[in-house]
Amino acid sequence: MIFSIFARSLRTTLQQKKMMSLLWAISFLFAFPGFWITHRTLNSYFGGRQVAGEWLHQFNLSYLLEMINDLPSLIPATNALFFGSALLFLVVTIFLTGGIVGKLIQAVSGDSSNGEGFAPSFFSLSGKFFFRILRVFLWTTLLSLVSFAFMMIGGYAGLITAALIAVWIMTSDITKIRLVSDDSGKVTKTYFSSFIWVMKNIPSVALVYLLNFFLLVMTFALYKFLDNALIANGILKIFLMVVIHQMFVFFRGAIRIQMFTSAILLWHAKLKTMASVASNPSENLLDEQTQPA
Amino acid sequence: MLKKCILFLTLLATATTVFSQIKIFDKPLSPRIANYAMKARLFPETKIVEASYVLNWWNASNDTIRELQFHLYLNAFKNEKSTFIRESGGRHRSGEIKLEKENWGFIDVLSMKVLDGEELKSKIEFIHPDDDNADDQTVIRIVLSKPILPSQSIQISCEFRSKLPRVYARTGFSDDQDDFFLVGQWFPKIGVWRNGAWNCHQFHSQTEFFADFGVYDMELTVPKQYIVGANAVLVNKKETDSLAVYTFHQEDVIDAVWTASSKFTEIKQKVTIASTGREVEVTYLLSPGREVYKDRLFAIATAMFNYFDEWYGAYPYPNLTIVDPPINETMTAGGMEYPTLITTGSFFSSARSNDFLGLNWPEVVAFHEFAHNYFQSMVASNEFEEPWLDEGFTTYAEHRALERFEKDGKISGGYGNIFGLNFSSLAYHRLSYLPRPKSGIVGEKAWMIPENFYQTAAYSKPVLLLTTLQNYLGEETMNKVMHTYFERWKFRHPQTKDFIAAVNDVTGQDFNWFFEQFVYSNKTVDFEISSIRAFEIKDQMGWFGDTEEKTFAEDNNERKEDSTETHTEKRYRSVIFVRNNGDAFFPTTILIRFANGDSVIEKWDGKENPKQFTYNKESKAISACVDPEKIIVLDLKLSNNAKVVDPEMAGISRYTLRFLFWLQCMFQTLTMFV
Ligand SMILES: [Zn+2]
Numbered sequence: 001m002i003f004s005i006f007a008r009s010l011r012t013t014l015q016q017k018k019m020m021s022l023l024w025a026i027s028f029l030f031a032f033p034g035f036w037i038t039h040r041t042l043n044s045y046f047g048g049r050q051v052a053g054e055w056l057h058q059f060n061l062s063y064l065l066e067m068i069n070d071l072p073s074l075i076p077a078t079n080a081l082f083f084g085s086a087l088l089f090l091v092v093t094i095f096l097t098g099g100i101v102g103k104l105i106q107a108v109s110g111d112s113s114n115g116e117g118f119a120p121s122f123f124s125l126s127g128k129f130f131f132r133i134l135r136v137f138l139w140t141t142l143l144s145l146v147s148f149a150f151m152m153i154g155g156y157a158g159l160i161t162a163a164l165i166a167v168w169i170m171t172s173d174i175t176k177i178r179l180v181s182d183d184s185g186k187v188t189k190t191y192f193s194s195f196i197w198v199m200k201n202i203p204s205v206a207l208v209y210l211l212n213f214f215l216l217v218m219t220f221a222l223y224k225f226l227d228n229a230l231i232a233n234g235i236l237k238i239f240l241m242v243v244i245h246q247m248f249v250f251f252r253g254a255i256r257i258q259m260f261t262s263a264i265l266l267w268h269a270k271l272k273t274m275a276s277v278a279s280n281p282s283e284n285l286l287d288e289q290t291q292p293a
Numbered sequence: 294m295l296k297k298c299i300l301f302l303t304l305l306a307t308a309t310t311v312f313s314q315i316k317i318f319d320k321p322l323s324p325r326i327a328n329y330a331m332k333a334r335l336f337p338e339t340k341i342v343e344a345s346y347v348l349n350w351w352n353a354s355n356d357t358i359r360e361l362q363f364h365l366y367l368n369a370f371k372n373e374k375s376t377f378i379r380e381s382g383g384r385h386r387s388g389e390i391k392l393e394k395e396n397w398g399f400i401d402v403l404s405m406k407v408l409d410g411e412e413l414k415s416k417i418e419f420i421h422p423d424d425d426n427a428d429d430q431t432v433i434r435i436v437l438s439k440p441i442l443p444s445q446s447i448q449i450s451c452e453f454r455s456k457l458p459r460v461y462a463r464t465g466f467s468d469d470q471d472d473f474f475l476v477g478q479w480f481p482k483i484g485v486w487r488n489g490a491w492n493c494h495q496f497h498s499q500t501e502f503f504a505d506f507g508v509y510d511m512e513l514t515v516p517k518q519y520i521v522g523a524n525a526v527l528v529n530k531k532e533t534d535s536l537a538v539y540t541f542h543q544e545d546v547i548d549a550v551w552t553a554s555s556k557f558t559e560i561k562q563k564v565t566i567a568s569t570g571r572e573v574e575v576t577y578l579l580s581p582g583r584e585v586y587k588d589r590l591f592a593i594a595t596a597m598f599n600y601f602d603e604w605y606g607a608y609p610y611p612n613l614t615i616v617d618p619p620i621n622e623t624m625t626a627g628g629m630e631y632p633t634l635i636t637t638g639s640f641f642s643s644a645r646s647n648d649f650l651g652l653n654w655p656e657v658v659a660f661h662e663f664a665h666n667y668f669q670s671m672v673a674s675n676e677f678e679e680p681w682l683d684e685g686f687t688t689y690a691e692h693r694a695l696e697r698f699e700k701d702g703k704i705s706g707g708y709g710n711i712f713g714l715n716f717s718s719l720a721y722h723r724l725s726y727l728p729r730p731k732s733g734i735v736g737e738k739a740w741m742i743p744e745n746f747y748q749t750a751a752y753s754k755p756v757l758l759l760t761t762l763q764n765y766l767g768e769e770t771m772n773k774v775m776h777t778y779f780e781r782w783k784f785r786h787p788q789t790k791d792f793i794a795a796v797n798d799v800t801g802q803d804f805n806w807f808f809e810q811f812v813y814s815n816k817t818v819d820f821e822i823s824s825i826r827a828f829e830i831k832d833q834m835g836w837f838g839d840t841e842e843k844t845f846a847e848d849n850n851e852r853k854e855d856s857t858e859t860h861t862e863k864r865y866r867s868v869i870f871v872r873n874n875g876d877a878f879f880p881t882t883i884l885i886r887f888a889n890g891d892s893v894i895e896k897w898d899g900k901e902n903p904k905q906f907t908y909n910k911e912s913k914a915i916s917a918c919v920d921p922e923k924i925i926v927l928d929l930k931l932s933n934n935a936k937v938v939d940p941e942m943a944g945i946s947r948y949t950l951r952f953l954f955w956l957q958c959m960f961q962t963l964t965m966f967v
Contacts, residue, residue: 031956039949043942050916050935055944061720063932069727070930082956086963093964133967140966169966232947241947245954252961 002207005269009262012107016257018118019100023253024246026096030089034081041074042067056233094137098129101180101260108264125180132179135187140172170205171195173263181264201270208262216255223248315528315542322545322609323506323784326351327483334514335474335553340395340466342455342479347408351446354486358441361449362420362493363433366478369496370398370458370465374428376421381462381498398458398465402433402481408448411438423495423740431496433481455479460622462498463629463636471619473554473580475626475636478502480549487786494677497740503675504547506784511541515553522559522578522614523551524634545609545784546632547673552616556581562591566598569607573598576614583617586655590615590637592703593659600694604772605667606779613666615659628658630665630687637662652709656698657691657718664690671783679789680739680747681812685755692718692756693763719760719926725753730929736789736812757927758811764924766800774799806878811927816877819929820919822936823903827867827913867914872903875929884921887912894921915939 046052051063068074102125103118147164150157174194175187184190198205223244232241333344352358369377405413413435421429441447457474458465464477484493485505492503513521517537525543532538543549560577575594579587594615598608614634618626627638637659664687668674674682695707695718707718726749733746735754742750763771778787778795789812796804810816871883878899886892889912897904897919908914918935920928928934 027957027960028953030960031953034956035949035953038952039945042945042949046932046940046945047942048936048940049932050918050937050940051932052944053937053941056941056947057944059714059948061714061716062723065720065724066727066930066932069724085956086960089960090964090967093967097967137967144966172966235943238943238947238950242950242954245951245957249954249957249961252958256961 001269002204002211002266005265006208006211006262009108009258009265012104012265013254013258013261015107016104016254016261019103019122019257020250020254022096023256024250026089026092027249027253028246030085030092033085034078037081038078041071045071094134095126095130097126097133097176098180099123099126100257101125101176101264102129104257104260104264105177105181108261108268129176129180132185132187133176136172136175136179136191139175139188139191140168143168166206166209167195167198170198170209170263173260174198174205174267177260177264177267197270201266204266204270205263208266209259212255212259212262215258216252219248219251219255315526317526317542317544317611318609324351324353325507325545326353326505327507328509329480329507329549330510331480331549332512332514333476333479335476335516335519337466337472337474337516337519337553340398340457340474342457342476344455344480345450345452346480348449348451348483349446350449350483352441352443352486354489355443356486356489357443358437358486360434360436360491361447362484362491363435363481364478364484364493364496364502365400365402365431365433365481366496366502367398367400367455367458367464368430370462371430372397372428374426375431375496376424376426376429377431377462377496377498379426393459396459397456399456400479400481401454401456403452403454405435405449405451405481407437407439408450413437413449421495422493423497426495429495432484432493451481453481460626463626465626467619467622467626471554471580471621472556473552473619473622473626475550475552475616475618475629477548477550477629477631482548485786492675497677502548503673503677503786506545506547506673509541509543509546509549511539511549511551513539513541513551513553515539516555518555519553520555520557520559520578521551521553522557522576522616522634524549524614524631526612543610543633547670548631550631550634552578552634552636554578554580554619556619558584560587562594564595564598566602566608568599568602571607573608573610574612576612578614578616580617580619580622582620586617586637589655590617590659593656593698596698596701596703597660597663597694600697601664601667601690604690604693605775606783608666609671613663628662630662630669632666632670635659635662635665650709651705651711653695653704653706654709656695656704657708660694660698661687661691664688664694667779672779673784673786674788675786676739678738679736680742680751681735681755682787682789682792684751685735685759688722688752689756689759692722692760718756722753722756723926725749726757726927727929730817731815734813734815736808754811754927758807761811761925761927762796762804762807764922764926766796770800810877814877817875817929818877818879818925818927819874819933820879820881820925821872821874821930821933822883822917822919823870823872825867825869825914825917825936825938827865827915827938830864830866830909864909864911865913867908867910869906869914869917870903871897871906871917871919873899878902879925881920881925882922884918885914886916888915913938 045067046063051060054060055063099122103122144165147161147168150160150164171191171194174197175191178184178190178194179187182190226244227241230237230241230244232238328349329346330349331344331346333342335342369375372378402414402417405417407413416435417433418435419430420432420434421427422432455476457476457479460467460473460475464475464479467473478496482504484491485503486492494503509525511523511525513523514536515521517532517535519537521537521539523539523541523543524546525541527539528542529540530537541551557578557580560579562575562577563572564575565572577587577590594613602608610633612633616634616636618636618638623638627636629636637655665683667690668686669676669683672686676683692707695704698704699707706715708716708721710716729746729749733743733750735750735758737750739747739751766774774796777799778792781787781795782791789808793804793808867885867887869883869885873879880896880898883895883897883906884892885895885906885908887908887910891910891912893908895906906917916935916937920934923931
């Protein structure tokens, strides 16, 4: 059952081209200011110097350290920029998650022809569930931080931390799916009942997530292989490097979507029910009607 | 327990402590001034070492000596009033002394007398020669009723009890689960009589140990389950029902240290030094979890004996012990040097985190500590008075070993290859020097160096200045210099002037200018190509030629913009300005390249500053580089050493675009919980 769910979810995920592109685009958009400022600073600092030409062949950390030493405000400024954009990115991702989960539920139930374009329904779902998903996120973060206590013990206790964090991620995914599909406002209650559900179904939930994790590892391995094989010492090769990098970011986003898709299918399969999507998702995405899977 | 101790002491008193009959070297390598025959027993439960020794000390000077001075190093850990704790605030590296009763350490002299003669215990007086801290008990003085005449020896017998501290500054015991003891600076150690006075400094937080050479015999008794290692050759091991007695012997060293643990994995390996075919027996004592470093340590040991043999001279001892302390004691017991015993370690508590982060800490630490066997143990300079001769030479040797190890393909990067970025050890030392080039002077006495400059003065700037010297002289000459210095000064106590003499003698030149500027002053160099310009020379009009067949040149003066093509009839004027923004001078060269592939190397004595170079050629200058061979790594800014007319900026994009990718990946990781 799990493998067929996995295969089905992959097919569904791959159809979500707009969603995948959106995730990639926001990562690019939010990382861009940090990149651009660094790029400009390096270019103006080393302008006219031979440094860049040398770097094309071999990176020399000494030069970079000289720049950092010379521009003492650079590191704090970069940090502020980084944390600022990271925070914004986080908020935007939380915002988009409602749309992602909602649209995926529609896609899984085969109902994506609701007359509206992708964007309006996606963003209205995003807006509707923003605060609920934010609360789910806060729960997961809190529980994960608490789980780090095991890491302090040292040794193999670190594995408990890893296992717990995995459980919180699974729980939070199931919670989000249930909140969206039931249009429920009871975040805390749903979170803990999802936790119980995850623990009850831990073999199948863990297997689905392991398969997704394996997919991520394979994608990373492929990226690492290509990145290592390519020595970007010319304009064309640098372009190729960028393509490899951005492909990895794109697929990493896709795997995040795939995690949701497979979790939705698993949830539905376990319930032996499938929600039917209301015709007007902005009003009532899912009613309480259920039908056999 | 106390009963047991008393019983043992009686045993010690009745047993005669004798010097062993074993010989390692046919001829003594050193003057053998301070020779100890020791007996010690470790009581692991109380962290106490009950011990006795007979010291045979020889007055090698022409002075009549009326008093003796001894270090009682362990008293540095006795209470918060010691100079060591006051200076360090109870911290050393990441270690921190914790307040529990058993964590403090001290040493009590139980009896001391001239063998078959005067009783000395009652004459012991604590002194504090370096500061006004009357509470410091790390140095004692004993006024003798009968002075020691030149060339005369004195034999002193002593019983003492050493309570080991919790290891936080490289001596002591670890957590019970690790069951690890590093017994260093554990016995009353006689000072060095030098220039008519005792050189016997208090134990300070920044400095290490200065001592005379001698022969050491150690008989160490431990519970049977303990494995013992020492900085000496194992002569014998006897076991009774519950105890093990190890007998060690070493010659021509300046210290005695040992370690014991019930958890060690012991591995022995013979390493051959290629140039002579001589073998050294290396004993590895690995704590639990550190076995994963075994192969790395083997490779390090094999390399270091051979590198150092090539660069400095022969390692004369038949043994080396490498101790890898427990994971939790990496920073407290790791990274310590003793003659023929070193402790290694890696920065991270997890053995695998090094590999993951691509760090070469095991290599860095092992090379460093082994280098101390040359600089400090054999070439026994005074770290307290000239720290750079000890830590600086050692760190330079470490840097050189890392570079060679990388060249030999054994590691990637110097300090590491962190996510694909080569973090060279040179970059690390420049990072230490660059922000504070004027803050202090390398050749200063340790206690005169500002605290925020100590690391730079003792470690990093010496690496940069010795590497600069090596680059300037060439590797072969530098090896000759180092061999000369080593051969002249091994088993003796050299000073900076002795190293300068070695440089001057080997090169046949006067290098005082170098040391005056970079060791005895805080002068700096910062070369810069401040501008490079090239423009077409207007054709000269009029008649040309000496014979009757003159040619007439017409006005052809429209300048062509920025064309790098060479036209046979065109000529270009290229003007290059080079300057030194620092206040030290350094002779160097400038490499100028032209569009047609020509290049010129100019010499610059560095005194005329700034300096202009002008060329009228058929081709434009396209780049200029001062110190193109990167000899002067002391240069405060290497990035301004070369200027190009048409810079290739893609090299920057290569890394900034990767940075963009990293940012994206970090953002994605951050939102893992969403
Ligand atoms: Zn050192």
